[in-house]
Amino acid sequence: MQISTETNFSGVAENHAWSGQFTVLGYADGAISTLPHQFFRNWLDQEPENGHFYIGRGSCFGVGSLVKYDSGQQSLCVGRYVAGGSRLSFILNGQHEMRTVSTFMLSILGGGLKNTPPPQYADTVIKNDVWIGDEVMVLGGSVIENGCVIGARSLLPPNFRSEPYGIYAGSPARLIRYRFTEKVRAALLELAWWEMPLEWVRNNNAMFLEDLCADEAKALLVINILKSSRQQWEAEHGGVAD
Numbered sequence: 001m002q003i004s005t006e007t008n009f010s011g012v013a014e015n016h017a018w019s020g021q022f023t024v025l026g027y028a029d030g031a032i033s034t035l036p037h038q039f040f041r042n043w044l045d046q047e048p049e050n051g052h053f054y055i056g057r058g059s060c061f062g063v064g065s066l067v068k069y070d071s072g073q074q075s076l077c078v079g080r081y082v083a084g085g086s087r088l089s090f091i092l093n094g095q096h097e098m099r100t101v102s103t104f105m106l107s108i109l110g111g112g113l114k115n116t117p118p119p120q121y122a123d124t125v126i127k128n129d130v131w132i133g134d135e136v137m138v139l140g141g142s143v144i145e146n147g148c149v150i151g152a153r154s155l156l157p158p159n160f161r162s163e164p165y166g167i168y169a170g171s172p173a174r175l176i177r178y179r180f181t182e183k184v185r186a187a188l189l190e191l192a193w194w195e196m197p198l199e200w201v202r203n204n205n206a207m208f209l210e211d212l213c214a215d216e217a218k219a220l221l222v223i224n225i226l227k228s229s230r231q232q233w234e235a236e237h238g239g240v241a242d
Contacts, residue, residue, distance in 0.1 A: 001040060001069075002052045005033065009057075021063055029198040031057040041066045043094070051092070054078065057198075062086035062134070070094060074140070075123040080194045082126050085134035085152065092140045095119045121158055128194040146189060147179065164189055181216050187223040191230065195240050200233050 008028040016024040022034040033055050042048040050072030061084035067076050074092040096103040097116045106113040121140025126132075130144050133152030142160035144150065151169030162168060165185045167176045178185060193201070201208070207226050212219035234240060 001048050001050065004052075004054050006057045022060075025055070025057075027057045027198075029057075031198050032060075033057055034060040036061055036063050036065050039066055041068050043068070043070055051075065056080035056082070056128070056194075058082075060084060061088060066090070068092060068094065070118070071120070073120050076126075077123060078126045079128035079130070079146075081129045083131045085132055085136065087135045088132060089135075089137045090124060091137065092124055093118065093121055094140075095121070128192075146192075146194075147185070149179065151176070180212055180219065184212055184216060184219045184223070187220055187227075191223055191227055193226060193230075196230060196233065197240070200230070204229050 005025060006027060010026045010028045013019065013024040013026040013032065016026075016032070018024055018034060022036055023039075025033040025035070027033075035055070039061065040048055040051075040053065048069040051069035052072075052075040053067065054076075055078045058080050059078050059082035063086050065084060065086065065088035067090040070093045076090055076092060095118050096105065097118060100116055104115070105118070106115045124138065124140055124142050126144045127146045129147050130150070131148075132144075132150045133154070135153045136150050136156070137154075138144075138156045139158045139160070141158050142156045143162070144156075144160075145162045145164040145166070147165035148162050149167045150156070150173065151167070153171070154169050154173040155171040156168075157172045160173065163175065163178070165179045165188065167179060168174060169176050180188070204226055207222050210218070210222045212222065
C-alpha cells in the first residue's frame with residue numbers, strides 16, 4: 001500500500017487527543033489530517049498490500065469510514081481541506097465482467113479455473129474544500145470538484161462527475177443547487193485559496209467568516225480582498241510556499 005501526502009509532513013502525531021480513533025498526520029505548519037483506524041481495507045476486510053492513496057493537509061475522514069482496494073491499479077487522491085463524515089465508503093472497484101457467460105469469479109474456486117480480469121475504474125479524485133456528509137458511498141472513477149457538498153447517505157455512481165461548488169444529494173446523487181452565484185463561484189475558483197500556506201489563511205481568517213450568499217457585490221469584494229492578499233504574499237515570498 002503506497003500512502004503519500006504533502007512535502008511538509010512532519011510525522012504521525014501519536015500523542016494527539018484523537019489518536020485513539022484516528023491516525024493523525026501532522027504537518028510543519030501546524031495543520032493535521034485524520035484517517036480513522038482500519039480505513040484501508042480489501043475484499044477480505046484486511047489491510048490491502050497494493051494500491052495508492054494521497055491526502056492533502058487539513059483533510060479529515062470520520063470514524064467508521066473505509067476505502068476498499070482490490071488491486072494495485074486503484075487509487076484515491078484527496079486534496080486539501082476535505083471534511084468527510086462518519087461511515088463513508090469509497091469502493092474503488094469491485095466490478096465483475098458482465099460480457100462473459102457468467103459474472104462469477106471462477107478462479108476463487110481453485111482447481112485451475114480461470115476468469116477474465118475484472119474491469120477497472122479510473123482513479124477516484126476528491127479535490128479541495130469538499131464536504132461529504134455521513135454514510136455517503138462513492139464508487140470508483142468518481143471526481144468531486146472543488147467546493148462541493150455531498151449530502152448524507154448519497155450514492156455517487158461509477159464515474160460520477162460534479163460541478164465546482166455544487167450541492168449534490170440522493171441515490172444516485174444529483175445536483176440540487178450551487179452554493180453561490182456563477183460570478184462568485186468563478187471568483188472563488190480563480191482565488192484557489194487552498195493553494196496558500198496555512199499562515200496566509202490565519203492572517204486572512206476574518207474574511208473566511210463573511211457570508212458570500214447574502215449580497216453578490218459584497219461577496220465579490222471579499223474575494224477581491226483575498227486575491228490582493230494572495231498577490232501580496234506571493235510577491236513577498238516569491239510565490240506560494242507549501
